[in-house]
Amino acid sequence: MLKELFPHEYAESVFAIDYEKLYALGYRGIIFDIDNTLVHHGDDSTPEVDELFEKIHKAGLKTLLISDNYKKRVERFNKNINTLYISDADKPSPKAYLKAVKMLGLKKHQVISVGDQIFKDVLGSNRAGIDSVLVRFIQNPDETRIGVRRYAEYGLLWAWRRIPGLRHRIGDIYTEGQGSFWSKDILFCNISPLTYAISETKEKLRRYLQDFFGNDKFSKIRTRKKLKNLVSEHSNTLIKKGKGIDPVLQENKAVNIELACSKINGMIIRPGETFSFWRTVGSITEKKGYKSGRIISDNKLTPGLGGGLCNLGNTIHLLVLHSPLEVTEFHSHSDALAPDGDHRVPFSSGTSVCYNYIDYRFRNNTDQDVQLCLWCEDGKLRGELRSKKPFPYRYEIIEEDHHFSKEDGVFYRISKIYKLTIDKATNEVISKELVRDNHSEVMFDYDLIPKELIRE
Numbered sequence: 133m134l135k136e137l138f139p140h141e142y143a144e145s146v147f148a149i150d151y152e153k154l155y156a157l158g159y160r161g162i163i164f165d166i167d168n169t170l171v172h173h174g175d176d177s178t179p180e181v182d183e184l185f186e187k188i189h190k191a192g193l194k195t196l197l198i199s200d201n202y203k204k205r206v207e208r209f210n211k212n213i214n215t216l217y218i219s220d221a222d223k224p225s226p227k228a229y230l231k232a233v234k235m236l237g238l239k240k241h242q243v244i245s246v247g248d249q250i251f252k253d254v255l256g257s258n259r260a261g262i263d264s265v266l267v268r269f270i271q272n273p274d275e276t277r278i279g280v281r282r283y284a285e286y287g288l289l290w291a292w293r294r295i296p297g298l299r300h301r302i303g304d305i306y307t308e309g310q311g312s313f314w315s316k317d318i319l320f321c322n323i324s325p326l327t328y329a330i331s332e333t334k335e336k337l338r339r340y341l342q343d344f345f346g347n348d349k350f351s352k353i354r355t356r357k358k359l360k361n362l363v364s365e366h367s368n369t370l371i372k373k374g375k376g377i378d379p380v381l382q383e384n385k386a387v388n389i390e391l392a393c394s395k396i397n398g399m400i401i402r403p404g405e406t407f408s409f410w411r412t413v414g415s416i417t418e419k420k421g422y423k424s425g426r427i428i429s430d431n432k433l434t435p436g437l438g439g440g441l442c443n444l445g446n447t448i449h450l451l452v453l454h455s456p457l458e459v460t461e462f463h464s465h466s467d468a469l470a471p472d473g474d475h476r477v478p479f480s481s482g483t484s485v486c487y488n489y490i491d492y493r494f495r496n497n498t499d500q501d502v503q504l505c506l507w508c509e510d511g512k513l514r515g516e517l518r519s520k521k522p523f524p525y526r527y528e529i530i531e532e533d534h535h536f537s538k539e540d541g542v543f544y545r546i547s548k549i550y551k552l553t554i555d556k557a558t559n560e561v562i563s564k565e566l567v568r569d570n571h572s573e574v575m576f577d578y579d580l581i582p583k584e585l586i587r588e
Contacts, residue, residue: 136258137250137288139266141305146170146184146246146267150307151191154244157305161194161236163229163262165247166209167201167540168269174205174539182212196232198223198245200252205540223252229260250285265305335489348406351496354398359503359518364454364527366447367514368480372470374580378435384423385440389513391421392444393506400503401496406460407504409445410488416441428465428484428575438487444513445492446483448504451517452494453479453551453567454527457502461493467572468545471580478531478549482572498523525562528552535587536574543574543581 143149146169154162167173170181188195197217199206206219216235221228233243240261247253248269257264266289343350370386373379392413401407416422416438425439442465452459467482485492496502498519505516534547549568552561574581 136255138258139250139254139264140244141265142289143265143267143306145270147180148267148307149246149265149305151188151193153305155191155193158242159193159244159263160242161196161233161238161244162188163196163198163232163243163245163257165245165249165253166197166199166206168271169246169248169253169267171209172270174542174544177209177212185213185215194236194238196236198228198232201540221256223249224256224259226256226260229256229262233260233262250288332489336487339489339491343408343411348495349404350411351399351401351405351407353400353402354396355400355503356398358398358505358516359400359501359520361519361522363502363517363519363523364451365514365516366450366454367512368443368447368477370508370511370513374471374576377470378426381424381426381435381439385425385443386508387421387423388416388425388438388440389444390508392441393508393513396448396504396506398503398505400501401457401494402501403496403499406493406495409448409485409492411491413441416487428469442483442485443481444506445485446479446481447506447513447515448492448494449483450479450529451504451515453529455502455517456498456523456525456527456553457517458495458497459493460495461491463490463492464568465572466545466575467568467570468543468574468576470576476531476534478529478547479568482568482570522556524556526554526556528554529567531570535585536581537587543578543586545572545574546570 146164151162164170171178185195195213195215197206197210197213197215198221199217199219200221200223201219203219206217210217216232218228218232218235229245233240236243241263244263244265245253245257246265246267247257248267250266254264254266370389371379371382373382395413399407399412414420418437422438424435424437425441427434427436427439428442449459449462463484464482465484467479469481472480483492484490500520503516503518505518507514528551530550530552532548532550534545536543537546538544547570548566549570551565551567553563553565554561
């Protein structure tokens with residue numbers, strides 16, 4: 133049983149495989165998984181993937197797509213490739229793989245499968261008696277966490293690399309300049325949750341060292357006296373109510389935000405200085421009074437210490453976007469954590485912070501002091517960005533093509549968000565800057581999505 137969990141080969145991507153070598157080794161058909169193997173989950177085929185399939189077919193190999201997704205999604209992906217396919221495959225059951233062999237008109241030893249998951253693609257192939265190649269799963273840059281199953285897969289690959297008795301082998305199937313897994317190390321952080329925690333500590337230390345030896349001069353001075361000119365302001369309700377929203381976590385979020393605000397309120401950022409969220413707020417501990425609020429982990433809303441501070445980070449980001457200040461570090465998560473209510477505010481959420489290496493930072497690149505004021509009052513988080521004197525421009529955030537779309541059974545908020553710089557004297561738009569190409573998974577009850585904003 134254990135050996136069924138091990139692939140015959142491992143490749144960095146589908147583009148690292150030499151398909152002519154596979155043909156020379158006697159293979160005549162390839163079964164491909166789609167999501168996170170050929171493209172990121174839910175995406176359409178790309179010109180590069182379409183070209184890859186043309187190359188594979190020219191090499192004399194037949195192809196077949198096999199996916200657990202529904203027929204419509206597979207057909208959408210397959211529209212330019214036009215190959216055989218099986219949807220609703222129920223992996224790791226071997227039935228779909230055996231059916232694939234018959235559809236290809238080949239023998240099992242002439243077929244090889246390519247996929248990104250051990251517990252589905254590799255296990256299903258091995259159960260059917262078909263050779264398998266595991267590829268590194270496709271991960272977006274803003275996906276900072278992976279699921280528990282991925283950790284288990286990396287642990288298995290770690291053993292597969294080091295214990296010869298567990299190895300299946302095909303041989304050299306790699307394109308020129310691409311080594312196999314045998315010449316590469318798995319990232320230490322991806323072996324297990326323990327090694328992830330060790331790596332996280334390393335990243336925190338790295339940030340400390342970068343700041344110590346770096347050239348940034350950080351803001352430190354706070355004052356109760358507000359600067360005269362109001363540059364921008366924003367407020368939002370601290371405690372949200374609705375279906376599926378835990379009221380206790382919402383109350384805790386309010387506590388967390390008020391604690392963090394007390395560290396930031398009145399902060400003066402002088403010309404050339406950088407504001408750092410985590411250098412100002414400090415570490416998050418129960419001893420300091422922080423409680424369990426909502427955090428995003430493995431793309432799910434779960435309880436976590438200090439939950440809700442992303443909401444505070446997002447409020448600061450909105451204040452800064454409505455100013456000439458320069459954002460120097462920004463990380464994002466879903467911009468669809470809760471329903472919009474009566475009025476849609478672009479960037480109502482979506483800023484991610486996690487102590488201390490996932491930070492939010494901006495630099496004062498103007499010639500005067502600015503001040504960040506944040507406080508909680510009457511059930512609202514209130515924020516102001518102030519300066520000594522007015523700036524010659526005003527700034528607006530606009531959203532275009534805002535809608536929701538269902539992909540593989542999951543809804544996403546889709547839009548483009550721009551920052552406009554407008555001359556106060558002439559009311560002329562000086563510049564239009566894209567600040568977010570929004571594709572955010574909806575984290576709230578789908579029944580609350582406005583029907584008129586849903587597109588097929």
